Amino acid sequence: MAREKRRWVAYGLTVPSYLWLAVTVFLPLIVMLYFSFLSKMPFGTAEPVLTLKHYKSFLDRDFYHFLTWRSVKLGFHVTFFCLIIGFPAAYILARKVHGRWREAILLLIVLPFWSNTLIRIFAWTMVLRTNGLVDQMVHAIIPGAPSVGILYSYPAIVIGLVHSFIPYMILTCYISLQAIEDSMIEAGRVLGASSLSIFWRIILPLSLPGVVVGVVLIFVPVVGAFMEPRILGGRQSIMLGTVIEDQFTEVFNWPLGAALSFILLAIVMAIFAACYPLLRNRMKLT
Amino acid sequence: MFKGNTMFSYGYLALVLVFIYLPILVMMAMGFNESSNYELPFRFSLVWFEALGSNDALWRAGRNSVLLALMNTAVATVIGTMAAIALVRYKMRGHIVLQLLLFPPMAVPWLILATSMLIFFFYTGIGRGLHAMLLAHVALSLPYVIIVVAARLQSFGTELEEAASTLGATPLQTFFRVTLPIIAPGVAAAALFAFAISFDQFVTSYFLSPPGVTTLPVEIYASIRKGFTPEINAISTIIITVSMVLLLVVSRFYRFGGAR
Numbered sequence: 001m002a003r004e005k006r007r008w009v010a011y012g013l014t015v016p017s018y019l020w021l022a023v024t025v026f027l028p029l030i031v032m033l034y035f036s037f038l039s040k041m042p043f044g045t046a047e048p049v050l051t052l053k054h055y056k057s058f059l060d061r062d063f064y065h066f067l068t069w070r071s072v073k074l075g076f077h078v079t080f081f082c083l084i085i086g087f088p089a090a091y092i093l094a095r096k097v098h099g100r101w102r103e104a105i106l107l108l109i110v111l112p113f114w115s116n117t118l119i120r121i122f123a124w125t126m127v128l129r130t131n132g133l134v135d136q137m138v139h140a141i142i143p144g145a146p147s148v149g150i151l152y153s154y155p156a157i158v159i160g161l162v163h164s165f166i167p168y169m170i171l172t173c174y175i176s177l178q179a180i181e182d183s184m185i186e187a188g189r190v191l192g193a194s195s196l197s198i199f200w201r202i203i204l205p206l207s208l209p210g211v212v213v214g215v216v217l218i219f220v221p222v223v224g225a226f227m228e229p230r231i232l233g234g235r236q237s238i239m240l241g242t243v244i245e246d247q248f249t250e251v252f253n254w255p256l257g258a259a260l261s262f263i264l265l266a267i268v269m270a271i272f273a274a275c276y277p278l279l280r281n282r283m284k285l286t
Numbered sequence: 287m288f289k290g291n292t293m294f295s296y297g298y299l300a301l302v303l304v305f306i307y308l309p310i311l312v313m314m315a316m317g318f319n320e321s322s323n324y325e326l327p328f329r330f331s332l333v334w335f336e337a338l339g340s341n342d343a344l345w346r347a348g349r350n351s352v353l354l355a356l357m358n359t360a361v362a363t364v365i366g367t368m369a370a371i372a373l374v375r376y377k378m379r380g381h382i383v384l385q386l387l388l389f390p391p392m393a394v395p396w397l398i399l400a401t402s403m404l405i406f407f408f409y410t411g412i413g414r415g416l417h418a419m420l421l422a423h424v425a426l427s428l429p430y431v432i433i434v435v436a437a438r439l440q441s442f443g444t445e446l447e448e449a450a451s452t453l454g455a456t457p458l459q460t461f462f463r464v465t466l467p468i469i470a471p472g473v474a475a476a477a478l479f480a481f482a483i484s485f486d487q488f489v490t491s492y493f494l495s496p497p498g499v500t501t502l503p504v505e506i507y508a509s510i511r512k513g514f515t516p517e518i519n520a521i522s523t524i525i526i527t528v529s530m531v532l533l534l535v536v537s538r539f540y541r542f543g544g545a546r
Contacts, residue, residue: 007379011378014384029390122510126309220393
């Protein structure tokens with residue numbers, strides 16, 4: 001009897017949260033899947049029919065292949081630069097810096113991460129534009145150099161996104177790096193391993209879970225990015241994300257937007273599937 | 287050699303910090319620059335902060351943002367804490383499935399969540415507006431709230447709660463007198479997360495805002511796309527300063543990133 005009651009209490013406590021998630025996440029995703037098979041917007045007089053044409057046009061048209069490739073490439077580039085800049089920083093923080101300095105620097109790294117993403121992207125427009133800070137610095141060093149405003153280019157998008165996401169990589173790598181016991185490294189050293197082989201055979205494998213979490217946390221949102229390419233990319237801004245945005249805000253072809261969204265989702269799920277063996281242990285709450 | 291190595295390490299960290307802070311500082315400086323299209327040399331002026339005072343659209347958007355963030359914090363923290371207690375303390379059937387259901391809202395790109403909500407809310411007549419944004423913000427905050435509170439709940443045993451109920455406390459008394467005081471730091475951290483997620487949220491607000499009802503990020507995005515305006519630097523400077531000072535205050539009470 002008391003057990004029966006306990007069970008109802010438990011379900012009662014979870015109902016508000018999961019009802020909320022049902023209305024805002026699960027049901028909308030199902031309805032969007034339905035929309036992606038509609039021939040037209042279902043708000044006019046003529047009834048829409050079910051069709052595969054949006055998925056088919058994705059497969060047929062080179063434009064969409066090009067877009068998808070651009071978005072995935074952007075994901076790779078941003079993740080790669082976050083990793084090669086962020087991992088050494090995390091390594092230095094975890095193994096070379098101690099005490100108050102370490103705390104202070106960590107705090108400085110996470111601090112902007114809590115401020116507005118949009119504002120931080122906007123801030124780069126002032127640094128990268130023609131006559132912006134970078135341009136002026138180059139001209140101060142080499143007078144008469146051609147102007148180097150790289151705003152509205154692909155590199156500008158990469159720089160802005162790396163800046164936005166690098167704290168994730170530093171944090172996740174730092175957490176797994178600082179958990180490595182000093183005794184493991186001592187053992188390696190006593191047994192005659194060189195610094196390089198200690199790094200490759202002890203430190204890197206043990207920090208891999210943190211690296212993978214960082215990669216997933218960065219890759220997934222970057223593939224779906226649309227605001228950053230819009231602000232920093234100019235004519236170079238066209239990505240899968242921006243085309244999806246257009247379907248909802250400019251073109252009003254929601255069925256096509258829905259189909260493209262599900263293709264983006266499939267890409268994201270493929271990434272998760274690839275990383276799942278390494279992520280499995282981190283996905284448990286209890 | 288050891289010395290050189292340390293120098294290199296600190297030098298590298300300094301460079302990373304310059305990369306992180308340089309654009310923010312330039313943006314702030316331009317908010318105080320007199321020129322309207324970011325011309326140098328720098329001439330100090332407060333005109334853009336003064337201009338803010340008469341920008342009604344920004345003020346309304348700012349009020350909406352704060353209001354949304356506060357409501358989001360209240361709703362997400364309360365119902366999220368309830369769910370976390372059920373998931374950790376009452377091992378009911380299906381709790382693994384319930385935990386797995388927390389991942390889609392975190393792992394699906396916000397763009398997809400936002401567009402699917404736009405479709406669904408139109409389809410069902412919920413429509414766009416502040417209520418729709420609140421629905422979205424709470425959904426995005428809930429998984430984080432549940433995970434943070436659940437982690438805190440797990441870090442201590444059930445002995446105290448059992449003792450309380452053995453001594454005759456009702457479940458509600460046990461919760462308010464025993465459980466809540468212990469998990470309070472976790473709940474506070476979760477509330478802070480929820481506030482930050484909502485206040486920073488651009489993607490879902492952008493798709494769910496009808497003409498005329500905006501939040502700060504949506505308003506700022508619209509201004510950036512229309513063209514450059516130093517007023518945006520002024521408001522951005524205020525937002526960034528406030529959020530950083532808030533985090534600094536909070537960091538005196540919590541440790542971030544597992545620093546020892």
